Amino acid sequence: MLEYPGFKFDILKEDSETNARLGYISTPHGDFETPNFIFCATKAAIKGAGPDDLKEVKTDIILSNTYHLLLRPGPDLVEKMGGLHKFMGWDGPMLTDSGGFQIFSLGHGSVAEEIKGKNRSKGRNTTLRKITEEGATFKSYIDGSMHTLTPESSIETQRKLGADFILVLDECTPFHVDKRYTERSMEMSHRWGDRSLEEFKRTHTGKQALYGIVQGGIHEDLRLRSSQFVSSREFFGHAIGGSLGADKQQMYDVVDYAMAGLSKDRPIHLLGIGGIDDIWENVAKGIDTFDCVSPTRIARHAWALIRTEKNFKLNLHNSRFRNDPKPLDPECDCSTCQNYSRAYIHYLMKAKELQGMHLLVVHNMRFMMRLAETIREAIREDRFLETKRAWMGEQ
RNA sequence: GGGGGUGCGCCGGAGUGGGAGAGCCGGGCCAGACUGUAAAUCUGGUGUCUCUGACUGAAUAGGUUCGAAUCCUAUCACCCCCA
Numbered sequence: 433m434l435e436y437p438g439f440k441f442d443i444l445k446e447d448s449e450t451n452a453r454l455g456y457i458s459t460p461h462g463d464f465e466t467p468n469f470i471f472c473a474t475k476a477a478i479k480g481a482g483p484d485d486l487k488e489v490k491t492d493i494i495l496s497n498t499y500h501l502l503l504r505p506g507p508d509l510v511e512k513m514g515g516l517h518k519f520m521g522w523d524g525p526m527l528t529d530s531g532g533f534q535i536f537s538l539g540h541g542s543v544a545e546e547i548k549g550k551n552r553s554k555g556r557n558t559t560l561r562k563i564t565e566e567g568a569t570f571k572s573y574i575d576g577s578m579h580t581l582t583p584e585s586s587i588e589t590q591r592k593l594g595a596d597f598i599l600v601l602d603e604c605t606p607f608h609v610d611k612r613y614t615e616r617s618m619e620m621s622h623r624w625g626d627r628s629l630e631e632f633k634r635t636h637t638g639k640q641a642l643y644g645i646v647q648g649g650i651h652e653d654l655r656l657r658s659s660q661f662v663s664s665r666e667f668f669g670h671a672i673g674g675s676l677g678a679d680k681q682q683m684y685d686v687v688d689y690a691m692a693g694l695s696k697d698r699p700i701h702l703l704g705i706g707g708i709d710d711i712w713e714n715v716a717k718g719i720d721t722f723d724c725v726s727p728t729r730i731a732r733h734a735w736a737l738i739r740t741e742k743n744f745k746l747n748l749h750n751s752r753f754r755n756d757p758k759p760l761d762p763e764c765d766c767s768t769c770q771n772y773s774r775a776y777i778h779y780l781m782k783a784k785e786l787q788g789m790h791l792l793v794v795h796n797m798r799f800m801m802r803l804a805e806t807i808r809e810a811i812r813e814d815r816f817l818e819t820k821r822a823w824m825g826e827q
Numbered sequence: 828g829g830g831g832g833u834g835c836g837c838c839g840g841a842g843u844g845g846g847a848g849a850g851c852c853g854g855g856c857c858a859g860a861c862u863g864u865a866a867a868u869c870u871g872g873u874g875u876c877u878c879u880g881a882c883u884g885a886a887u888a889g890g891u892u893c894g895a896a897u898c899c900u901a902u903c904a905c906c907c908c909c910a
Contacts, residue, residue, distance in 0.1 A: 470863095472863080472864065474863095474864050475864085479864080479866090479867080480867080495863075497863080497864080500864085500865085503865095527863095529863050530863090532863075533863040533864090534863095534864095534865090536863090537863090537864080537865090538865075542861070542862090542864090542866085543861085543862060544860075544861060544862080545861095559865075573865045574865085599863080602863095604863075645863090671863080673863065676862085683862095701863090702863090703862095703863040704862050704863040705862055705863085706862055707862060710862075722862095723862095723863060724862050724863080725861085725862070725863085725864045725866085726861070726862050728864090729861065729862090729864070729866065729868085730860095730861065732866080732867050732868085733860085733861075733866085733867080733868075733869095735861095747858085747859085749857090749858085750857090750858080751856085751857070751858095781867095782856095784867075786867075788867095789867060
């Protein structure tokens with residue numbers, strides 16, 4: 433029986449009207465409550481913010497990416513520098529993605545492009561060379577060198593990086609493939625999952641915990657099979673990955689399909705999802721953690737997350753903020769909202785001053801943390817739906 | 828003071844040198860997209876109107892011509908050379 437000695441997942445409270453639950457996760461680098469949001473520090477850095485900012489906005493856990501760090505600076509260097517925590521100055525809980533998403537994104541472009549059948553990122557899809565039973569071969573976007581990611585090498589790399597939570601290598605199946613491809617891909621991901629688990633056990637140190645990933649595209653029967661597969665293996669937690677469909681309703685359906693087969697005594701992560709409404713909807717289905725580049729990316733593109741605005745956001749590029757003395761968000765307690773006006777942030781963004789991005793990144797991160805706090809309090813007090821309705825009320 | 832050159836759209840550049848072009852490339856400006864980040868990226872728009880079509884427009888004012896951004900005259904602005 434595989435033990436995860438430094439780790440623990442407890443369910444503190446379950447909502448009586450939905451499947452939402454309040455959880456508690458312990459790791460060697462600290463504990464945190466769920467539901468929670470994991471910020472993406474893909475290349476061992478949150479773009480536009482540092483560890484001090486993460487602490488200031490009360491972030492619990494962040495994520496980094498095996499694929500990017502494999503190409504540069506390389507896992508051996510990170511290991512030599514004392515591991516990812518020390519290397520990047522973050523001493524809290526951390527997760528690394530396996531590189532599975534790059535098997536998708538470098539082959540097909542972004543989620544939106546792939547669903548809409550566009551490919552505005554010309555040439556990008558040439559860096560994924562091939563996917564075989566053994567693994568995936570990439571051409572480095574940095575120096576053109578060839579790299580192969582196998583389930584074993586992904587685990588080995590993640591071992592050297594040293595994040596608390598690590599993920600099995602999977603093929604993140606795109607939307608525009610037929611069911612037959614999705615099924616075969618899922619079955620290969622399952623074999624990769626077993627190989628990842630074998631490698632994990634072989635070199636187990638007790639300092640890391642492994643998550644299995646549910647695939648199966650948009651198909652109910654495949655999602656059920658895949659979720660039953662990961663539940664049957666000795667993973668610490670589960671992650672739902674792959675194509676979640678073409679629109680939000682389909683995503684919610686896919687999460688339902690996956691949840692049907694997952695054992696609920698393990699933490700469940702929904703990969704790559706971070707829309708504000710998506711978080712409310714999926715917490716209600718029992719999702720414990722989320723990660724998404726959106727809060728920090730849209731911040732760099734001048735969008736501030738604000739509860740009362742249309743689609744929960746405001747574009748600070750817009751000329752109407754040119755002489756607006758108000759803070760970004762009157763409800764927010766972050767340093768950006770305490771100290772700066774919309775006019776100043778608008779100006780910084782127009783002037784392309786880095787500080788503008790930084791201020792917006794800090795605000796959006798704090799927004800996500802306040803959202804998570806609100807959700808946890810609602811579950812704790814057993815009034816999740818009531819809180820959700822009130823929170824969304826002004827939309 | 829004399830000679831030469833250049834002037835177009837919010838700005839800069841390229842190009843044209845009697846049959847136009849509301850054209851090209853940057854930038855700016857106005858919006859939008861973005862969901863396990865090759866993303867401080869990418870896309871669209873940017874004279875006016877009654878908008879599938881019209882109208883106005885090439886420094887300013889005249890002139891030549893069937894027709895002028897293009898040729899002529901004057902004026903203005905800027906640049907270069909000479910004094």
